[in-house]
Amino acid sequence: MSSVIELLKSHRSIRKFTDQPIKSELFEDLVKAGQAAATSSFLQGSTIVRIVNAETRQQIAEIAGGQSHVVTSAEFMVFCADLKRAGNYCEEYDKSFEGDYTEHFIIATVDVALMAQNIVTAAESEGLGICYIGGIRNNPGAVSELLRLPKGVYPVFGLCLGYPDQNPEIKPRLPVSVILKEEVYNDTGDREVITEYDQQIREYYRSRTGGGHEISWSEQVASLLSEKSRPHMKGFLEEQGFKFR
């Protein structure tokens, strides 16, 4: 197995960082590694807003539900799906803008995620730790105002980067048989496998919290899907120009 595969498998989120800064040449190199990821139809539909200002970081940390690592990480970036940049040129080339279809939303969102994951891998290969911040979607309107995001651009997630000051355990993933199917989708028999996995996850939480908190994977994710999760997203995105046509 290559050391890169080992590196990828050793990922865990880091939420406590030393105050060591990231050298600017390295930071730029991480971004370039991100840009090298595949991009659908060569759209390059991602824009990163790097936040240095402590006050802005503090506000975003609060929006994200009080995640102090947004403030304390060496670098914090907001990854945006960007259809404006390309859309700017429709008029120039005498074309009408139609870039607000669901498909365009998917293309740009996937572009952002591929780029971000490359940056994560590049960062971890340099000894950095990372934490994605989906919590910015708690109030995407406020984040967009802070970052002055124009229409055609939406904040997908944030990312903290820094040198780790903690060494958490790796969180066990679902058995491969559950997520990898052959020829067709068939989940017969998965419940049995997941029941064992549920037990493993209960143990994981128990050992991390000294017995204080334990929940199975299936119960945890059932909760997520029983919530009207961030019901403002649709309206926010439409307002921002993503029409889901």
Added chain:
Amino acid sequence: MSSVIELLKSHRSIRKFTDQPIKSELFEDLVKAGQAAATSSFLQGSTIVRIVNAETRQQIAEIAGGQSHVVTSAEFMVFCADLKRAGNYCEEYDKSFEGDYTEHFIIATVDVALMAQNIVTAAESEGLGICYIGGIRNNPGAVSELLRLPKGVYPVFGLCLGYPDQNPEIKPRLPVSVILKEEVYNDTGDREVITEYDQQIREYYRSRTGGGHEISWSEQVASLLSEKSRPHMKGFLEEQGFKFR
């Protein structure tokens, strides 16, 4: 710069493969490297359907617009966003299912992309080449039928993996200043930088096609956003249970 950053920066899509197979232990290891990627709220909302059957591959190649590498690659997988797996447990835990919000769609789509990009990096670190196949979204209904995808699951993209039988040039990306912003989104001055980049991309296409085809980046992406791109996606996704509430 780490060798991992060099690896990431050396990415280009491969569309011509040798007939060397990928050893099954390596293939499973790639999938595990994929699973190690971050997953929002621990949802693990991705399912991979691995396609070996030549007839199915042929049908998908045609759906994707005649991409023969879907047939000739050592491995071809369809990456699916999966809210069914977690949704299955709502009833078991006496919860009502609400997992059809736009937010859930974003979570699962991003989960899939992060996992896939880890698999890509793992594969490339082992000397494999890859090509994403967004073209499966030309007819996501037909793909879903072939793969018997249930409601709550949608095919995001395909991925070809195999040992490269070509060595294409790396496609130049936008200058960092265009995609990385400080504190706020500000694209003043970007047109000038992009005009230079447009010239670079014209040269890239000219050298690859012996002068036959040349288009600037801005014109290419303006075209994409002037198309009613895959207008069936919204209806397909709603049918598949993603309601964009």
